[in-house]
Amino acid sequence: MKIEAIKRAEAIDVSILIGGKAGDGVLFTGNILARLLKRYGWWAVTYRDFPSNIRGEGTQYVIRASLEPIENCREGVDIFLAFDCEAIKKHAPRLNKGALLLCDGADAAILPTSVSSEVVAIAFPLRQPAKEKFGKELYKNMMAIGALSYLLGLEVNPLEDIVRELFFEKKGEAVVETNLKAVYLGYELGQKLIPKNKRWFLPRFTDNRRMILMGDEAVALGALAAGCRFFAAYPICPASEIWQWLAPRIKDFGGVVVQVEDELAALNMAIGAAYAGARAMTATSGPGASLMMEAFSLAGMIETPVVIAHVQRVGPSTGLPTKTQQGDLLQWIFGAHGEFPRIVLAPGSIEECFTFTVSAFNLAEKLQGPVVILLDLDLGQNLRTTHFPLAQDWIIDRGKLLSADEVAKNKEYKRYLITEDGISPRTFPGISGGIHLVESVEHGENGLRSEDPEIRKKMMEKRMRKLLSIAPNLIPPIIFGPPEAEIAVIGVGSTKGPILEALKFLREEGIQAKFFQVRTLWPFPTREVSEFLQGTRQLVIVENNYTGQLLTLLQSQVCFSPNLKVEGLRKYLPDNFTPEEIYRGLKQLCQ
């Protein structure tokens, strides 16, 4: 039995789906399970699909665990825990052969015909016993975790630790005890109801050198590590987690988080703080980004470093606030009036969320201008397992910053001094001898407004030159796969995981493909893409939007050879690609 189970474990990858309605505690249950699997030494990732209201509509949460590093969930599901029958109707087609379905509150008889006969379905009462034993339906979630632990063959002690960490500090020992009782009750019910041959026995590995967290949290960690000490924002899904994580912790670093009246205030306030000398940041999503455009341009003109994290959700307009999309790829590149140097970084993993955020602050101060970290909901809000620590080392580079003594030595300080690299040494208010004016109107070296065409020309060139000067410091792209591969794929952000897994599927069939991960979206890595495409016949751009924004960007920045067949693989359904979808898409496009 045990040996067979381990064999099965080696073959997996196990995917667990929890389905129910918003308000059922699906997220809570799934999060604990994901953390538990991580503590078990597995690589766990989650996929959340939530409605934007707090209660009532269908929600699903997938947890995938694997012995190999993974970045994303898959289509198929091995274990399905349904809190209601509607969830079953919706997700039954995803069940793998031999899958197990546990359904609360209903007979297994309600299984729709779309469920394969190879799926074992059992009624698994949760709400009712929870109510009877503990007086509250809520405890069904802990019971579910107990039942799933039995089903997966997990020992209970790591779970006990997690329950304690979750409840002890805030709620005390009594609450811990009740929750543990619920876990055990679920476990016992599992023993009674789950067929023995359907059990899994996931082996336990001791690996505590891994963490599990969301991209938003990694961005927040990166901000603290980079010395961000001022954060102003207006609540918006899916960026609020950055701020919520920072809010209770930034004080320990001497910093402050402010909830402001709107996004206009958020960015303008961050710019004010940055001008006065702090490393400052804001975070938002599409609607807030639209409101920030004017101030974005201001930061470019007055040459103030500021960092903006944008976690994309589905648009246009309010769109689907809790669903993922890459529909704002061009917003910060071509949005905002006028021309000014700007940088847009696009992390594709949790580690990159951290390291790119640190880089964003360094780049902003070197450039003396705005830098955007562009994520999407899939990367921002789903949990992923990654190595501890997120980086071994990092630096803080504040660019051309004058000390008070250096300022004092200046005979006449010029904020916008014209230099070879375009970057003018900076100082902050409060320092004698450094008095200057930052001016949103076109200005001369001393910051005073000017409409002289010669000055305009020089200043424009000075500002734009900065981007060239810091080019060597930009984050380079990464190329995966053999250079001679026939199929070339380009993608950005959260499609990285599914693209790499799709390439693995292809490799298993003997098809070679290579992948160019765009990591600095702007300035665009034109030279690197051109080199990557040399000798390639077949290019597929994978992106989560309708119009092919990444393709549009490529077409404007790279000269394609006439022999190159260029295709777009796009998805504008409100979820990220699965690796299976990309695999199928690539096979179809590259026949």
Add this chain to the structure above:
Amino acid sequence: MPIKSDLAKRNKDLFSRQPPTWCPGCGLYGILEALKRAAVSLELEPAEIVVVTGIGCHGRFPNYFLSYGFHGLHGRVVPVASGIKMVNPKLKVIGISGDGDAYSIGLNHLLHAARRNSNILIIVPNNRVFALTQGQASPTSPRGFVSISTPFGTVETPLDGLKLALGAGATFIARGFSGEVDHLVSLFKAGLSHSGFALIDVLSPCITYNKINTYDWYKKRIEILPSTEEVANDKEQAWRWLNREDRFVLGILYMEVRDSFEQLILSDSKRAIAHLELHPEKEKVFRLMEKFI
């Protein structure tokens, strides 16, 4: 801290950058003069002051007033000023925001800064017109105001920013008049010394685009409160003054002592965030990462 300048040189020229080029007779001259005198009298240094302005004729203020200056966007004076103050509470942060800037496009910020009690001084040169854009009606234009944007006269009721600020929780509101510079100096000194949000609305004639609210027109309609030294924390009285229809009551209309936003929100309001030495603080960050294990 900035080095104190030579006492002998402590006259208002200490704060002069360039000669102003506003229309001769513009109310902004009185405001500029008064602010320089207030700064001299409070023994402030140019390097410890930041003047933030919006877009409008008032926006040119930092071109003429010598200190650190930030000429930003139309309507965003208040958030910029708050951001500066929060990271360096030692600075005197003064926002100069027109009636269009503060009460139209930027009104939201004004009310929230009042609510927070951000420790900044906002001066509104209220010329009751959009001057820089050549004379459209503003939210404070008198009813019936004929302008290029309102050829048949405005039909809206003008708003009073001081009433809004008082309602939103401002701890210092005052009204002045560009034609009464000595009085303005006393208001500015009080506003600069106030710990918390201070809004000073200055009736300020635009001789080019507002032919109604002229110096003479105001002179007949102002009433200056006797003392600006002691002001009761009396909201009822403030409302009565603000509601006077026959007169513009000039002076500090309301003042209250309440902890400022910075005092409440900063872990150490004496130490400037802007002056923190930044290090990777690896050990601390690693400890936070460990929580995700």
